[in-house]
Amino acid sequence: MSTVAGQRRSGTGSGTVSGSRSGTGSGPGRGLGAGALRLVAGRSVMYAVVCLLVVFFALPLLWLVLTPFSPTPSYKASLSGFTLANFEDLLANPQTWPSIRNSLVLSVGSSLLVIVLAALAAYALSRVRIPGRDQLLYALLLLSSIVTGTAAMVPIFLMLFQLGLIDRQFGVVLVLSGGLLPAAVFMLKDFVDSIPRSYEESARVFGASPSQILRHVVLPVIRPGMATVGVWALVQVWGNFLVPYVLLSDPSKQPAAVVMYTFYDAGGQPNFALISTFALVYSVPVVVLYLFVNRRYGFAFQGGIKG
Amino acid sequence: MASVTLTGLVKEYPNGVRGVDGVDLQIADGEFFALLGPSGCGKTTLLRTLAGLEAATEGRIDIGDRDVTGFEPGERDVAMVFQDYALFPHMTVTDNIAYPLRIQKVGRDERSARALETAQGLSLAALMERRPAQLSGGQQQRVALARAIACHPQVFLFDEPLSNLDARLRLEARTFLKQLQKSLGVTTVFVTHDQAEALAMADRMAVMDGGRIRQVGTPREVFQRPANTFVANFIGATPMNLLDAQVVGGALDFGGFTLPVPGEGGRASAWPVAEGDKVVYGVRPEYVQCLPAPAEGAARGEVTAVENLGVSVLVTAQAGEQSVRAVVPESDEPALGDTVHLAPSSERVLLYRADGDGELIGR
Numbered sequence: 257m258s259t260v261a262g263q264r265r266s267g268t269g270s271g272t273v274s275g276s277r278s279g280t281g282s283g284p285g286r287g288l289g290a291g292a293l294r295l296v297a298g299r300s301v302m303y304a305v306v307c308l309l310v311v312f313f314a315l316p317l318l319w320l321v322l323t324p325f326s327p328t329p330s331y332k333a334s335l336s337g338f339t340l341a342n343f344e345d346l347l348a349n350p351q352t353w354p355s356i357r358n359s360l361v362l363s364v365g366s367s368l369l370v371i372v373l374a375a376l377a378a379y380a381l382s383r384v385r386i387p388g389r390d391q392l393l394y395a396l397l398l399l400s401s402i403v404t405g406t407a408a409m410v411p412i413f414l415m416l417f418q419l420g421l422i423d424r425q426f427g428v429v430l431v432l433s434g435g436l437l438p439a440a441v442f443m444l445k446d447f448v449d450s451i452p453r454s455y456e457e458s459a460r461v462f463g464a465s466p467s468q469i470l471r472h473v474v475l476p477v478i479r480p481g482m483a484t485v486g487v488w489a490l491v492q493v494w495g496n497f498l499v500p501y502v503l504l505s506d507p508s509k510q511p512a513a514v515v516m517y518t519f520y521d522a523g524g525q526p527n528f529a530l531i532s533t534f535a536l537v538y539s540v541p542v543v544v545l546y547l548f549v550n551r552r553y554g555f556a557f558q559g560g561i562k563g
Numbered sequence: 564m565a566s567v568t569l570t571g572l573v574k575e576y577p578n579g580v581r582g583v584d585g586v587d588l589q590i591a592d593g594e595f596f597a598l599l600g601p602s603g604c605g606k607t608t609l610l611r612t613l614a615g616l617e618a619a620t621e622g623r624i625d626i627g628d629r630d631v632t633g634f635e636p637g638e639r640d641v642a643m644v645f646q647d648y649a650l651f652p653h654m655t656v657t658d659n660i661a662y663p664l665r666i667q668k669v670g671r672d673e674r675s676a677r678a679l680e681t682a683q684g685l686s687l688a689a690l691m692e693r694r695p696a697q698l699s700g701g702q703q704q705r706v707a708l709a710r711a712i713a714c715h716p717q718v719f720l721f722d723e724p725l726s727n728l729d730a731r732l733r734l735e736a737r738t739f740l741k742q743l744q745k746s747l748g749v750t751t752v753f754v755t756h757d758q759a760e761a762l763a764m765a766d767r768m769a770v771m772d773g774g775r776i777r778q779v780g781t782p783r784e785v786f787q788r789p790a791n792t793f794v795a796n797f798i799g800a801t802p803m804n805l806l807d808a809q810v811v812g813g814a815l816d817f818g819g820f821t822l823p824v825p826g827e828g829g830r831a832s833a834w835p836v837a838e839g840d841k842v843v844y845g846v847r848p849e850y851v852q853c854l855p856a857p858a859e860g861a862a863r864g865e866v867t868a869v870e871n872l873g874v875s876v877l878v879t880a881q882a883g884e885q886s887v888r889a890v891v892p893e894s895d896e897p898a899l900g901d902t903v904h905l906a907p908s909s910e911r912v913l914l915y916r917a918d919g920d921g922e923l924i925g926r
Contacts, residue, residue, distance in 0.1 A: 452647060452649065454645040454646075454647055454649035455649050455651060457616050457636075457643075457645070457649070458643065458645055458649035459651075459662070459666075460616065460635075460636045460637060461614055461615070461616070461636045461637065461639075461641065461642065461643045461720075462637060462642070462662060462663040462666050462714060463635075463636075463637025463638070463663070463666045463667070464637065464666050465637075468666065472651075472662070472665075473651055476651075476653040477651075477652060477653055479653075
């Protein structure tokens with residue numbers, strides 16, 4: 257975007273300068289003409305760059321949509337004919353459905369855990385005054401990227417080993433949720449902060465207990481926030497490769513992201529038919545979920561009470 | 564229905580600030596009581612302490628014959644209407660009004676029926692399925708009232724419920740609220756910073772400043788005989804004239820002019836003041852006449868400002884070292900720079916001590 261603005265500004269700027277310099281004698285026509293030329297040139301360059309960028313980002317998507325239906329799948333994004341045979345291959349593969357089910361177990365499990373814990377923590381952090389609360393939140397947020405990152409994999413592996421959680425999906429859910437919680441708390445706290453305290457005070461005067469206030473007032477009001485955080489967590493876990501790859505050894509427990517990695521033929525060549533088809537099937541649920549939540553709540557990363 | 568008694572009530576915040584500083588107050592059963600004061604005077608803190616949203620540091624709160632000092636808000640049998648109404652945005656009007664009943668574990672059908680019944684009395688019956696965001700400010704206010712009424716409390720607590728309404732609606736809501744309170748007969752404590760609201764609606768009122776109550780009385784008493792210079796200055800559409808004076812030779816010396824001591828015969832001996840005492844001479848601008856010719860008991864001044872108040876004019880005149888305001892009919896409006904003679908009607912004059920809290924000197 258900055259290049260766009262820059263091009264436009266330099267184009268019109270030089271136009272006015274040359275126009276005023278030519279002054280009364282030759283009239284403004286020549287200066288404007290030169291300016292317009294530069295404007296056209298600038299625009300052309302800009303469009304060329306934008307087109308290149310679009311192609312760069314669109315090609316993988318095009319590959320994702322075209323290759324599953326291609327009789328000769330390869331690196332190339334081309335549709336040489338149309339077939340559904342790749343899908344038949346995928347359905348015939350014994351790992352397909354269990355891995356998708358595993359992905360669902362991990363992502364839905366983590367998502368629910370994150371929503372519940374983050375909502376409670378966000379409410380407490382928003383309403384209780386603790387010294388250094390904001391610093392704590394920022395520190396957690398920074399550290400969380402380490403927890404699920406590559407650097408911490410060895411200690412995490414050792415820790416789960418000692419806890420007896422290696423090769424168990426519950427362990428993966430715990431590790432992934434731990435990594436997602438700080439950001440989730442951070443997002444949800446913003447929603448809770450935007451609830452006027454008078455809502456809770458009003459309920460309190462009517463005799464509501466703290467848990468009733470939470471269930472009747474706070475949680476319903478931050479529901480859009482919880483939906484956003486839930487989908488965000490789901491997508492994060494759905495796409496996570498490293499953590500389940502390291503912590504799960506039994507192939508029957510591995511999620512789709514890890515199973516896709518095993519789609520090679522005997523000669524070590526990637527099986528494009530399976531990989532491309534599986535990639536498409538794998539990405540559909542996330543897109544559908546996103547569209548559903550977007551329509552139901554609208555994505556909002558900040559709290560807001562209307563009316 | 565119950566009376567409310569506050570005894571030696573103190574609310575001190577952790578930083579040592581006293582929001583409520585030793586308040587003793589009795590509010591009778593069924594009374595409409597206003598707490599009035601400038602921003603930050605502690606009136607809302609007092610109300611919140613009464614509701615139980617703030618814990619009292621010292622003192623005691625009785626509602627009816629129960630000592631509720633240590634009670635949770637929900638156990639005090641009070642209902643509060645907040646300044647922003649605090650309607651739950653995700654609930655319909657029915658669910659909002661029925662919320663206190665939901666807490667009391669009343670069945671769904673019965674609470675809907677009771678919510679509708681309450682709503683009918685406030686002409687909200689057509690709006691029962693709407694959400695708060697779809698209501699106007701006046702409607703939201705009525706829903707908040709209906710929710711308070713639906714739980715049949717012993718005491719209503721209103722925290723500036725009219726301040727979010729526009730000026731015209733506020734006048735209508737004022738009348739409506741007063742009628743409603745009289746017909747329900749529920750003891751009501753009402754916080755406001757708008758003195759016109761307090762004077763118009765309250766049976767009795769307390770004027771607060773700095774966490775303390777400066778005067779308690781009926782609106783008429785507070786308006787006609789403010790107990791000290793703070794209340795005198797605070798109450799009234801146009802602030803009272805408060806002029807520094809000294810008792811000299813049985814009259815009042817204002818530095819530049821003298822006026823007789825108010826009352827029959829104009830003798831200082833009728834008042835508990837001594838020769839040389841410094842006093843504050845208080846008279847409302849409405850009770851100061853602005854005469855074109857010199858007269859007995861009038862101070863000569865020069866007009867420095869003329870403000871239009873509609874049917875009357877507020878004239879500010881410089882008399883000696885003092886600035887004196889008078890309200891005159893629009894037909895008698897003087898011009899800037901005119902010389903006028905300001906004559907306070909002596910039966911309306913109040914004298915205050917110049918030192919201490921500026922207490923009223925009894926006549």
